[in-house]
Amino acid sequence: MVQAKNLSLIYPTADGKPVTALSEVSLTIAKGDFVSLIGPSGCGKTTLLRVIADLERPTAGTITVEGLTPEQARLKRLYGYVFQAPALYPWRTVERNVMLPLEIMGLSRAERQARAREELGRVGLAGFERKFPWQLSGGMQQRASIARALALKPDLLLMDEPFGALDEITRDHLNLHLTQLWRGTGKTCVFVTHSIAEAVFLSTRIVVMSPRPGRILDVIDCDLPRERTLDIRESPEFAAIAHRVRDGLKEGHSYDD
Numbered sequence: 362m363v364q365a366k367n368l369s370l371i372y373p374t375a376d377g378k379p380v381t382a383l384s385e386v387s388l389t390i391a392k393g394d395f396v397s398l399i400g401p402s403g404c405g406k407t408t409l410l411r412v413i414a415d416l417e418r419p420t421a422g423t424i425t426v427e428g429l430t431p432e433q434a435r436l437k438r439l440y441g442y443v444f445q446a447p448a449l450y451p452w453r454t455v456e457r458n459v460m461l462p463l464e465i466m467g468l469s470r471a472e473r474q475a476r477a478r479e480e481l482g483r484v485g486l487a488g489f490e491r492k493f494p495w496q497l498s499g500g501m502q503q504r505a506s507i508a509r510a511l512a513l514k515p516d517l518l519l520m521d522e523p524f525g526a527l528d529e530i531t532r533d534h535l536n537l538h539l540t541q542l543w544r545g546t547g548k549t550c551v552f553v554t555h556s557i558a559e560a561v562f563l564s565t566r567i568v569v570m571s572p573r574p575g576r577i578l579d580v581i582d583c584d585l586p587r588e589r590t591l592d593i594r595e596s597p598e599f600a601a602i603a604h605r606v607r608d609g610l611k612e613g614h615s616y617d618d
């Protein structure tokens with residue numbers, strides 16, 4: 362689904378000191394995988410996600426998405442992107458927020474509404490179509506933004522720390538929901554997180570990144586059964602994978618920085 366080779370990205374800055382956000386990143390993501398990117402703050406996780414989504418151009422290296430350039434993949438609408446904040450328009454109902462990108466795509470009103478209702482049902486928001494975003498909890502708003510991304514029927518769902526701002530209980534609940542949704546739809550997911558437990562619970566593979574400039578330190582296969590309940594977090598297999606992720610993060614981290 363995604364093949365990145367020797368990607369580097371340097372941001373030019375106004376003060377003349379360019380920031381190297383990614384350095385020599387090579388990564389293969391298979392169809393149907395759930396891949397988490399984990400690493401310290403500022404290590405380039407969002408940048409890598411944005412390169413995949415054609416929101417940033419790499420300075421060096423190559424990347425293909427389903428064999429296409431990121432730009433071609435974007436034009437074919439292969440992506441759904443979920444941001445850190447739900448980014449819903451407060452003056453539109455939840456349903457009309459989900460319908461907005463479909464409106465831009467030129468779908469008929471009936472089709473827009475049918476798709477919005479289908480995806481809102483999938484994320485457990487049936488009955489909330491006519492509410493405004495501010496009438497929903499933070500977790501429900503983030504589910505609405507996932508529905509908006511899914512409504513485009515993307516092959517690849519890119520999620521940038523979508524649950525980072527939520528309390529732990531809501532986050533657990535949404536993690537469970539997301540893993541069921543992933544299994545049910547067969548989508549390929551790339552998910553940015555700071556949480557080791559979240560990465561192990563959700564992923565088939567975990568990419569551990571170094572502090573800036575982001576390099577890949579380890580790619581860990583997360584061979585837990587695909588069907589997971591929250592109890593799996595108590596298992597020795599889960600603990601062993603979490604341990605390896607923690608070791609990888611520690612190895613790349615200098616506490617003198």
Ligand SMILES: Nc1ncnc2c1ncn2[C@@H]1O[C@H](COP(=O)(O)OP(=O)(O)OP(=O)(O)O)[C@@H](O)[C@H]1O
Nearest residue numbers: 372374380382401402403404405406407408409573
């Ligand atoms: N447009 C930009 N111009 C200049 N520097 C940038 C730009 N965007 C990001 N950076 C810098 O590039 C580095 C990587 O940023 P990025 O947002 O990809 O990291 P991250 O791992 O996603 O961080 P976090 O976990 O805090 O969200 C950071 O040092 C950041 O300050």
